[in-house]
Each structure stands twice: as C-alpha cells, then as structure tokens.
Amino acid sequence: MRIRIDLAYDGTDFRGWAVQPGLRTVQGELQVALATILRVESVSVVCAGRTDAGVHARGQVVHLEIEEPPDLDRLVRRLNGLLAPDVRVRRVSVAPEGFDARFSALRRHYAYRIADSAAALDPLTRAQVLAWHRRLDLDVMNEASALLVGRHDFASFCKQREGATTIRTLEQLSWVRDESGLVVGTVVADAFCHSMVRSLVGCLIAVGDGRKPVAWAGEVLRAAERHQGVTVLHAHGLTLERVDYPGDDEMAKRAEETRAKRVAADA
Missing domain, CATH: 3.30.70.580 (Pseudouridine synthase I, catalytic domain, N-terminal subdomain)
Structure with missing residues (x-):
C-alpha cells in the first residue's frame, strides 16, 4: 500500500x-x-x-x-x-x-518574503523573512519578472547537476505587498532546479532596489549559463507553500508523462 x-x-x-x-x-x-x-x-x-x-x-x-x-x-x-x-x-x-x-505533481508553489522597511521588521518572524536594507519598487520587479515567465532554459539561475536538464516552465513570478507591509514573491513552476528560486529572487531584488535595469533580467536568462552577477539569496526567506496534483484518476498518467519528459530532457 x-x-x-x-x-x-x-x-x-x-x-x-x-x-x-x-x-x-x-x-x-x-x-x-x-x-x-x-x-x-x-x-x-x-x-x-x-x-x-x-x-x-x-x-x-x-x-x-x-x-x-x-x-x-x-x-x-x-x-x-x-x-x-x-x-x-x-x-x-x-x-x-x-x-x-x-x-x-503538476506544479510547486513557493513564496519568498522580504521586509524592506523598519516598519515591516518583526522579530517574531525573523527566521522566515529576509530583512533588506533598501526599499523595493514592486512595479519594476513585476515588469522584470514578466521577462522570465514561460518555458525557458534557466541555466543562468541554477546550480547545474551533471546530466540534469535546466529547462523549466515558470508559470507565475509576481510580487505584492501584504497587509503587514512585507514584500511577498510568488513563484510557481512545474519543477525547479537547484537554487533556482533564490537566484531568481536575487536577480529581481537587484532590479527592485535600483542597482540593475528591468532589461537585465532578460539578459541574464539569455546567457544560458550560471551568471556570476546573480546573488543566490538567503534560504530563510523561502517557503514551499503547496504542491498541486491532478484528480485521482489522472495521477498515474501524470507520473508516467513526467518521467518520460525527464528522461528525454536528460538524455
């Protein structure tokens, strides 16, 4: 069983x-x-x-x-x-x-939480929230995020493992400010490669605090190899929120399809 x-x-x-x-x-x-x-x-x-x-x-x-x-x-x-x-x-x-x-699994949902102001800092959540010293512009972060959504080779954002593919389908990458003032990034994909989410956030936070232009996110993606200018942000801001699955009668079919895709991609 x-x-x-x-x-x-x-x-x-x-x-x-x-x-x-x-x-x-x-x-x-x-x-x-x-x-x-x-x-x-x-x-x-x-x-x-x-x-x-x-x-x-x-x-x-x-x-x-x-x-x-x-x-x-x-x-x-x-x-x-x-x-x-x-x-x-x-x-x-x-x-x-x-x-x-x-x-x-159909997709994984992650959230990355950032406190970018003194008012948003909460010592009770310090182990789950990244404290950032510059105010973030969520409009430009969302603009840059749109350049990364879709099916791409995310090699620029991954620690590559020998023989493993870095092609993923990024379904959602968006930023909001919640009622407490925290910046919350939602990242949804069929699957993620090693350190991908924290690298994506590291890229976008550089855009959000003004160190890089919006177009830089697309330039990093197109490089298709590990980008030295992208910081892999701290792990403690990241949470796996949920995993989506198909209906019970589709579980076996989905598992077979996913295995076949992984084998073909890694071949």
Whole structure:
C-alpha cells in the first residue's frame, strides 16, 4: 500500500530535505520516526520538492510504501509525538492509484518574503523573512519578472547537476505587498532546479532596489549559463507553500508523462 503524508517544517535547523550522513535533515528525521512506529529496519520516503538547507515548508508532500494499512489518525498522532516540534505531520492518507509525490505533481508553489522597511521588521518572524536594507519598487520587479515567465532554459539561475536538464516552465513570478507591509514573491513552476528560486529572487531584488535595469533580467536568462552577477539569496526567506496534483484518476498518467519528459530532457 502507498500512503501520502502532508507535512510542514521550519527549515532553520535542518541541512535541507535529503538524507546526509551525520547531518540533521527532514527526510532523515521523518524516516527514523516512521521506521520506529512501523517496527521495520528502515523506511524510504519520496518527496514532492527537495528543499535546500534553511528553506521552510507548509505544504510538503511525501509518499512511502507499507505492507499493512495503519490506523491513519493514530499514525499522525504518533509521528507528531516522536518528531521534534519543528516538523509537523498534518495528515496521512491512502494514496490514490498511481500516485507519486514527485512525478504526479503538476506544479510547486513557493513564496519568498522580504521586509524592506523598519516598519515591516518583526522579530517574531525573523527566521522566515529576509530583512533588506533598501526599499523595493514592486512595479519594476513585476515588469522584470514578466521577462522570465514561460518555458525557458534557466541555466543562468541554477546550480547545474551533471546530466540534469535546466529547462523549466515558470508559470507565475509576481510580487505584492501584504497587509503587514512585507514584500511577498510568488513563484510557481512545474519543477525547479537547484537554487533556482533564490537566484531568481536575487536577480529581481537587484532590479527592485535600483542597482540593475528591468532589461537585465532578460539578459541574464539569455546567457544560458550560471551568471556570476546573480546573488543566490538567503534560504530563510523561502517557503514551499503547496504542491498541486491532478484528480485521482489522472495521477498515474501524470507520473508516467513526467518521467518520460525527464528522461528525454536528460538524455
């Protein structure tokens, strides 16, 4: 049986999602807790988005295979009893036929939060919000963002991994100021390559505070290789907000299509 787990975490004290020997990671903590509860030697989970060190999540999704159907409500309670308070399991459910947390996903939604004024600074949210020393012009940031939306090779904004494609479809990249005065960037794509979101924000913040013109964002994109002028911004401002999936009857088809595209792109 395949089950789905929806969870949230504060990434501050984690070295990212993926298991790393000798380091505290979200995947490592979750797998140990699951193995303890299920009374098995080891458990392997697959996630929708492999967040980097320091990145947070409200809407992470994982799946795993188990031999016997558990009491789902009890499993939620026991997991939250074993896990540290900076990781919370929100729900556990039996996954629909063909569901894959990674490959069935349609898109990932991230938010990057910035306090660009003294009035917006809040010590209670300092671990989730980037404090910026210059006022940002959201109009020019949105103008520059429009140059990046669509299907492109985002090599200029990614730390490339050997054999992996950097072609992605960026569905939304937009900026608003919320009721508290925080600048909130919404970034939505079918998938992201390593450090892509923080690099996009690093590019656009340089436009927003006047250091670069709007057209620079397009120039960086067209360079199609890692751009030294783009700063990868701090991880703590970034949160994985949610992951979208198709209807239950489309899960398997979507997973197959995504796998085929990745294999073709990486070939």
